[in-house]
Amino acid sequence: MDLQDILYAVEDGVARITLNKPDKLNALSWDSWADIETAIEAANEDDAVRCVLITGAGRGFSAGTDLTGGTSDARPRPYKGRTGALRTTHLCTATVYHCRKPTIAAVNGVSVGAGLSLALACDIRIASETARFSAIFIKRGLSADTGATWFLPRLIGMERALEMLYTGRLVEAEEAEKIGLVSEVVAPDNLMERANALAQEIARGPTLAVEINKRLAREGMERKLVEHIEAEQFLQEITHKSEDAREGGLSFIEKREPVFKGR
Numbered sequence: 001m002d003l004q005d006i007l008y009a010v011e012d013g014v015a016r017i018t019l020n021k022p023d024k025l026n027a028l029s030w031d032s033w034a035d036i037e038t039a040i041e042a043a044n045e046d047d048a049v050r051c052v053l054i055t056g057a058g059r060g061f062s063a064g065t066d067l068t069g070g071t072s073d074a075r076p077r078p079y080k081g082r083t084g085a086l087r088t089t090h091l092c093t094a095t096v097y098h099c100r101k102p103t104i105a106a107v108n109g110v111s112v113g114a115g116l117s118l119a120l121a122c123d124i125r126i127a128s129e130t131a132r133f134s135a136i137f138i139k140r141g142l143s144a145d146t147g148a149t150w151f152l153p154r155l156i157g158m159e160r161a162l163e164m165l166y167t168g169r170l171v172e173a174e175e176a177e178k179i180g181l182v183s184e185v186v187a188p189d190n191l192m193e194r195a196n197a198l199a200q201e202i203a204r205g206p207t208l209a210v211e212i213n214k215r216l217a218r219e220g221m222e223r224k225l226v227e228h229i230e231a232e233q234f235l236q237e238i239t240h241k242s243e244d245a246r247e248g249g250l251s252f253i254e255k256r257e258p259v260f261k262g263r
Contacts, residue, residue: 001042004075005032007057008039013050013203013262014196015043015101022058027066028114033092034075036118040099041078050203050210050262052099053195054122055106064113064136093147096121100211102202106195107182112136112170113146120151123214125182126198128191131173133181138168154221156180206244207262212236 001008005028007018017039019026028036043049056062079087096103096118105122112134119125119133135152137144144165152161156179164171173185186194202210212235220228239245244260251258 001038002076003035003039005029006035006039008042010043010046010049012200013048014199015039015046015049015052017052017054019054019056019062021066022056022060024066024068025058025060025063025110026056026115027063027068028118029066030089031075032066033089034077037092037095038076038078040095044100047207047262049101050205050207051199052101052103053106053199054096054103054118055192055195056108058109060109060115061105061107061111061131062115062118063110064115090145093117093121093151097147100214102210102214104195104199104202106191107131107133108188108191110134113148117146117148117151120155121147124198126184126186126191126195127173127176127182128188129173129185130188131176131182131185133164133171133176134168135164136168138166204260206239206242206248206258206260208242208244209239212239 005019005021007016007020009016017036019028019032021027021032040052043052077084093114103122103124105119105125107119107125107127109128109130110132111119112132113136116133116135135144135148137148149161149165152164155161156164160179171179171181173182176182177185184194216228216232216235219231223231243263244258247260248258
C-alpha cells in the first residue's frame with residue numbers, strides 16, 4: 001500500500017493506524033482520508049487482523065480538517081469503477097464505523113472537528129488525560145460534517161450533543177469520560193500500553209463471534225426487539241459451527257482458559 005499520511009502495521013492480530021502529520025497535529029486532508037479508507041479496507045480483508053487501533057503521532061490525535069492542504073483528492077481510494085464514482089469522499093468516517101473488525105481510538109491529544117468524528121466512528125475510545133474534544137465546526141461558522149451530528153447524539157444524548165455542536169467548546173478528558181464520550185482516561189505515558197492491552201485482549205478472542213457481535217449491536221439500533229432476537233438466533237448458528245465454539249465448550253469442561261484460533 002502506498003500510504004503517505006498514515007503509518008500502517010499489523011502485529012499479533014492488531015492493525016495499528018497512526019495518523020502521521022505531527023507537525024500539523026495530524027490534520028486531515030482528503031488524501032489523508034483516502035489513506036485511512038485504504039488501510040481500513042485492507043484490515044477488513046486480512047484474516048490475520050482481529051482488531052484495529054487508531055492513534056495519532058506526536059502531541060495530538062487530530063486537529064480536524066487540514067485547512068492548508070487545499071482540496072486535492074489525488075490519492076487513490078479502495079473503491080473502483082461505479083462504486084468509486086458514486087461514493088462521496090465525505091463517507092470516510094462511515095468506512096471506519098462499518099469496519100468489520102473491532103476498532104479502538106487511542107486519543108492522545110486534541111481531537112476536534114473531523115478528527116473528533118474519526119474518534120467517534122471507532123467502537124471504543126480510550127483517552128489520555130491530555131485529550132480534549134470539540135465539535136469545532138461552529139467556531140469556523142460552519143455546520144458539522146463527517147458524521148458528527150449522527151455520532152454525538154447516539155453516544156452522549158441529544159442535549160449534550162447539541163450543546164457541543166452549538167458552542168464548539170473544548171471538552172476535557174475527565175468530562176468526556178463522565179458524559180460517555182470516552183470509556184476510559186489514563187495517564188499520557190500509559191495510553192498506548194492500555195490501548196494495546198485492550199486490543200490484544202480482543203484479538204485473542206473468537207474472531208467470528210466478535211465480528212458478529214459488532215454487527216448485531218450496530219444493527220440492533222435500527223431493529224425492533226423481536227426481529228433482532230431472531231437475527232441473533234440465526235447468526236449464532238454460524239458460530240456454533242466454528243472451531244472456536246468447540247474450543248470454548250471443551251475449555252469449560254476441562255476447566256481451563258480457551259485458546260481461540262479465529263476460525
